[in-house]
Amino acid sequence: MATLYLFRHGQASFGADDYDKLSDLGCRQAEVLGHYLRDHGIELDAAYSGGLLRQRETAALALASQPRSVPHHIDKRFDEVRNDEQIKYLVPTVATANPRIQALVDKGLSSSKDYQKVIEAVFTHWVSPACDEPRIQSWADYSGAVRSALRDVMTVQGSGKTVGVFTSGGTIATIVTQVLGLSGEHAYKFYEPIFNCSVTQLFYSGDKVSLSYFNDRSFLQVLGGQREEQLVSYR
Incomplete structure (x- = not known):
């Protein structure tokens, strides 16, 4: 049996010229994640992240508190869904069927809440059989790459290891959708509620993998309360 932790990156810089970097809060969340792992004796044998800066920054800040150096591997199959290209190419189709989405787009998506509503509508269309836009990465290609990346990590690391994926x-x-044997239409139900720097735990043995817990941010609440910091965020 081996343990694999999925860590969401800290808060990114929504609204900034460069979204793909941690905000001040995101940096603090990543540091506290590292403290939590250290203080609870969670020592990683290996770490992986996608190639996005916010993922790599979170990994670096959290791994700094590990008691020994942890090999950090970059695998772009762990990058995020390509939201920008989906908005660019899918919004016209989605907005035609849903004027509410067009109204949000016309406002400029300066609000993170408005942006998330558009993401939900676009993501739902993207994973459906009705989406056949050739200019974007398909759900089949994306989800297939994620599945193979996870399988490769389990194969390379083997049994008895503790692995972190940022x-x-x-x-x-x-x-999570794949581990639970669900179709892509269920993925957004797990996407929307994920907190920044939350922890999801999987157990695996050979090619069998199971979900232990999902989206835990209680350590941010507890440690934030002790230090009089507000550390919990969605976006």
Whole structure:
């Protein structure tokens, strides 16, 4: 039996010129995640992340508290769902069927809540059989790459290991959906509620994998309360 932790990255810089970097809060969340792992004796044998900066920054800040150096492997199959390209190419189709989405787009999506509503509508269309847009990565290609990345990690690391994967909400949701044997239409149900720097735990043995717990952010609540910091965020 081996343990695999899925860590969502800390809060990114929504609204900034470069979204793909941690905000000040995101950096603090990643540091506290590292403290939590250290203080509870969770020592990683290996770490993986996607290639996105916010994922790599979260990994670096959290791994800094490990008692020994942890090999950190970059695998772009753990990158996030390509939300920007989906909005660019799928919104016209989705908005035609849903004027509410068009109204949000017309407002400019400066609000994170408005942006998330559009993401939900676009993601739901993307995973459906009705989506045949050739200019974007398909759900089949994306989810297949995520599945193979997880399988490769389990194969390479083998039994008895404790492994951390620093990734994003869409990727975690996809993995959980696959582990539970659900179709893609269920993925957004796990995507939307994922907290920044939350922890999801899997157990695996050979090619068998099971979900232990999902989206735990209680350590951020507890440690934040002790230090009089608000550390919990969705976006």
